[in-house]
Amino acid sequence: MERRTRTTGEEWFMSAHDAMGKKVVNPEGDDLGEIADMRLAFPTGQVKYMVLKHGGVLGVGGKRFAVPPEALAYHPGDKVFVVNIDKHRLDESSGFDEGNWPREADWNLIRTGRPTTEPPSKEEAEAIARSKTPPPEVVTTERVETRERPR
Numbered sequence: 001m002e003r004r005t006r007t008t009g010e011e012w013f014m015s016a017h018d019a020m021g022k023k024v025v026n027p028e029g030d031d032l033g034e035i036a037d038m039r040l041a042f043p044t045g046q047v048k049y050m051v052l053k054h055g056g057v058l059g060v061g062g063k064r065f066a067v068p069p070e071a072l073a074y075h076p077g078d079k080v081f082v083v084n085i086d087k088h089r090l091d092e093s094s095g096f097d098e099g100n101w102p103r104e105a106d107w108n109l110i111r112t113g114r115p116t117t118e119p120p121s122k123e124e125a126e127a128i129a130r131s132k133t134p135p136p137e138v139v140t141t142e143r144v145e146t147r148e149r150p151r
Contacts, residue, residue: 014074023080024052024072030087036064039101049105052083054090063095068105084111 016038024032036053040046049066056062072081089109096102 019050019081022074024067025080025082026085026087027082032083032085032087032090033062035081038069039066048103050081052090054095063090063093064098065090065093065095065109066102066105067109068107071105071107071110085109086111 019035022035033054037051039048041048047069052065052067053062072083
């Protein structure tokens with residue numbers, strides 16, 4: 001039996017203090033705001049969501065959004081978090097109030113793909129049609145054998 005393992009890189013850590021105030025952009029490079037806080041769940045100690053503060057002037061005002069930590073990617077070279085959210089969606093949404101924090105992250109903010117009204121580009125269509133195995137640095141294969149124990 002074969003098992004494929006995707007290599008995602010080394011695990012690394014960031015302190016909450018270092019995450020606070022970091023700029024957040026989308027893949028298009030639009031400035032979405034900054035990480036203003038996070039919500040922890042106990043007794044598990046799990047980070048439920050990061051608080052994205054969007055808009056406002058000189059730190060006053062602005063809207064808060066509960067962004068799933070799994071949806072954020074940190075780019076250390078640029079010192080920014082990247083998340084797949086449309087800036088216009090944040091502009092049009094109300095976010096949450098400081099006195100009424102949500103229990104869960106808002107996954108509805110995250111774009112999961114291109115709009116369905118747009119057909120895929122030629123390159124995307126060709127990539128979908130290909131059934132090519134990923135390069136070896138992405139996929140490793142290991143063989144797992146099962147044997148009876150000697151008695």
